[in-house]
Amino acid sequence: MKKGVKIALSLIIILAIVCSAVAVWLYRYYNFSDYKVSEDIKDYEFTGFVGQVLADEGWAVIPDVRIFTLYAFLNSIGGFDEEYGDSMTTQRAELRADLEQVLSMLDESKIKHWQEFYTKHELHHYAYVYYTLTLGTPPNFNYIVDKERLKDIYNMVKLKKFHGILTEFYNDANIGDLYKNKYQKLMEDEVLKYSKDAINRDINSMYEYLRLNPLIKDLISVIIIPNPFDSHYSAYAVDFNDTLYVIDGPGSNDGGLNIHEYLHKFINPIVGKYIDENKSKFDRILDENKDKSIVSGSYRKTDTFVNECLVRAIDYRIALAQEKYGDDTEKIIRSKISQDETGGLVLVRPFYEKLEKYEKDSGMEIDAFIYELLSEDY
Numbered sequence: 081m082k083k084g085v086k087i088a089l090s091l092i093i094i095l096a097i098v099c100s101a102v103a104v105w106l107y108r109y110y111n112f113s114d115y116k117v118s119e120d121i122k123d124y125e126f127t128g129f130v131g132q133v134l135a136d137e138g139w140a141v142i143p144d145v146r147i148f149t150l151y152a153f154l155n156s157i158g159g160f161d162e163e164y165g166d167s168m169t170t171q172r173a174e175l176r177a178d179l180e181q182v183l184s185m186l187d188e189s190k191i192k193h194w195q196e197f198y199t200k201h202e203l204h205h206y207a208y209v210y211y212t213l214t215l216g217t218p219p220n221f222n223y224i225v226d227k228e229r230l231k232d233i234y235n236m237v238k239l240k241k242f243h244g245i246l247t248e249f250y251n252d253a254n255i256g257d258l259y260k261n262k263y264q265k266l267m268e269d270e271v272l273k274y275s276k277d278a279i280n281r282d283i284n285s286m287y288e289y290l291r292l293n294p295l296i297k298d299l300i301s302v303i304i305i306p307n308p309f310d311s312h313y314s315a316y317a318v319d320f321n322d323t324l325y326v327i328d329g330p331g332s333n334d335g336g337l338n339i340h341e342y343l344h345k346f347i348n349p350i351v352g353k354y355i356d357e358n359k360s361k362f363d364r365i366l367d368e369n370k371d372k373s374i375v376s377g378s379y380r381k382t383d384t385f386v387n388e389c390l391v392r393a394i395d396y397r398i399a400l401a402q403e404k405y406g407d408d409t410e411k412i413i414r415s416k417i418s419q420d421e422t423g424g425l426v427l428v429r430p431f432y433e434k435l436e437k438y439e440k441d442s443g444m445e446i447d448a449f450i451y452e453l454l455s456e457d458y
Contacts, residue, residue: 129144149249171266190252229320267308312330396428427458
């Protein structure tokens with residue numbers, strides 16, 4: 081058989097495998113039959129679970145009973161012991177102690193059932209956070225986000241039975257009583273640590289830096305959820321198009337907007353448009369750093385690796401412009417970049433330096449800049 085024919089046949093086989101995988105995925109997507117959005121107004125009524133709120137036009141900081149229930153599950157059933165700070169928050173330590181006492185009185189078979197589910201679905205916590213925020217109020221935790229607004233279908237399919245587990249856990253472990261009698265107040269105390277002026281300043285700074293049309297702000301509701309039951313310095317953004325949830329773990333925020341997490345909403349889609357034509361270059365860089373501390377935990381895919389490096393770089397440039405840390409701003413940013421490099425995010429420094437060109441060219445759009453940035457050699 082001629083070499084050219086062999087290559088052609090190989091390509092046909094590869095294409096067939098890819099098409100088959102896509103077909104399977106499309107089947108799973110369109111047959112996600114368990115996903116039916118609730119028509120019961122009670123599933124959308126959160127006022128009974130929310131007391132103290134900080135809000136302004138386009139955003140709100142609120143306690144969230146769904147996130148509380150999830151992290152009660154993770155800190156007990158999920159064996160979540162990670163802590164990136166010196167020690168767990170007092171709130172988290174107390175919750176774990178309270179749950180230990182509650183679970184000691186439950187049938188062991190129930191606990192084993194919940195643990196088996198988690199063991200079989202041991203995904204990154206982001207997947208669980210994303211899934212949980214598609215749910216309505218307890219105890220039923222029915223779906224309330226339209227399928228068309230979902231971007232992370234893969235993890236939704238993987239976790240599609242979790243709302244049933246969460247309902248059982250909420251009811252059997254009396255999570256509602258724990259929340260209303262103690263932990264709602266503790267979460268509301270966290271709400272009070274935010275500043276309306278600081279959040280508005282940070283939103284405006286980000287829009288100005290990215291040169292976005294300020295009218296976009298009117299199309300997006302930002303919901304900030306303080307979460308003292310996570311590890312220090314952990315934070316997530318969950319994007320449902322017109323609603324962006326920012327979940328702040330302890331130490332991940334200074335009372336303003338978590339600019340880093342908000343940036344992902346705008347930067348990730350742009351990187352997604354241009355990453356493929358430069359993928360081999362970034363695959364190599366990722367491979368060289370995949371076992372380093374920061375990368376090995378959450379950024380082992382090329383697009384997420386590049387997204388994170390660029391978002392951190394822009395976040396630091398905005399902090400520099402704001403003089404966020406006063407006279408020590410440059411020194412602190414340099415230290416953060418060095419820590420990023422040690423952890424494997426080696427593109428933060430070159431991206432940070434190249435952003436100076438974007439800042440000096442007031443006519444350049446962020447989309448065009450990122451296209452050029454990803455096309456360069458590293």
